[in-house]
Amino acid sequence: MNIGNLIRVHSAALRALLVLTVITGLAYPVLVWAVAQLPGLKDKADGSLVTVNGKVVGSSLIGQLFTDAKGNALPQYFQSRPSNAGTGYDPMASGAGNLGPESIVDTPADPAELKAGKAASEAGFKPSLLTQVCTRSYGVADTEGLDHNSGARPFCTSDGVGAVLSVIGPRDATGNVTHPTKVVSVNQPCETTKAPFAATYEGMRVECAKYGEDYTGGQIVAIRGSAPSDPQVPADAVTASGSGLDPDISTDYADLQVSRIAKVRHISADQVRALVKDNTSGRALGFMGEPRVNVLRLNLALDQKYPSSS
Template identity: 30%
Template sequence: MLHHIRPAIVLTAGFTVLLGLAYPLAITGLAQVAMPSAANGSPVVAGGKVIGSALIGQNFASERYFHGRPSATSAPDPNDASKTIDAPYNAANSSGSNLGPTSQKLIDRMKADIEASGLAKPVPADAVTASASGLDPDISPAFAYAQVPRVAKARGLDEAAVKALVATRVERRFLGIFGEPRVNVLGLNLALDATGRS
């Protein structure tokens, strides 16, 4: 019986070392060499400090900035750990709301968001709907263009100039067919700050 158990133990240990340690370390090292920014979470650096990630949405509430999609992330309720509370843009708990299209809570939130947005109707869908992760860093060009009047007014800029800035930040479909055109909100807001009019 020992001659059957010994090879099983040796193979288990060998494959644990090979696939549990050596392979992940090799892939991590390769990623650090081939694409270090992506391997480290696509950090965005400004003024020598990491201010965010190109892959994680942030909460921009000021009228002077473009706003991202609503966030449906949550956090444990400090008063009752068995429950959760809304915690928008909580990167430690990426999730959607799981509210269905007939949910009254979702309908009420969307109606309130439409009224609070101050955007001309019809409001772009991503202005009032959260993504599956709750942390989508991108918005549609339509949502970005809809915010131009507010941002231009808050900063004292010409609307045409802000609209032209948005146009330069629109990312096209990958290979012309995959995904949708999009605008990275953090990148757009950094470009806006770089205009010198804050």
């Protein structure tokens, strides 16, 4: 290729680069921004921000916690669902806990570090998804002033951990233990429980788990227990969303909180339910998903109409 052709080729490439830069780097972003400023679109493009007296208090698309500095639920407000996004509803750390249905065995804490004053998480404790659900269920029941049985869920112990056994012994061709020689409640360490949730299993005494012992060789068996299949505490009260930023809760979870809100704000339950209804959205397109309640808007409506001194 001679020098003339080389100049023409590079000149054409440079012109294409400049034209595409103007189109994709300038014109297109300006066009998208201009469209976003149209009435009906501007609010969504700006992040669906919610303001009170000119001050931004949140977004209707991103949930937030209604807790005190210690993480305790503020009783005068409806509570959001749990969040695994950072320390809770952190838009910069959106994500799930990445634990699935098979996450039923906890990683125990080192008892020596617990005695030294460390928190369970600092001592190596990692709760399974099942234990997280069990613990949260009893926590919600306590927050709402319900009796202990109201927080009960299938496959949970009465002390709020997964009701899971490691059954050790010879197995048949399908992998099931035929004659148990040892049975251990793996999520109930001896340091934290007086007695396992079950006294016996198939004629064998159930033992509490001892730190440092390996029970993975046993058959892991989850015990359903006598809890109702339709727990009083709804699923979204004890599980986080995939993004960790869900701003809504189910109507069931909202209804569970009505009595507490009414009592703290000294109003009737019917007055609270009316506000819940006003802040409830129906199914998308009339048939997708379930009705949902926006927690931020509902709490703002409560503060505006029935201010609390709490």
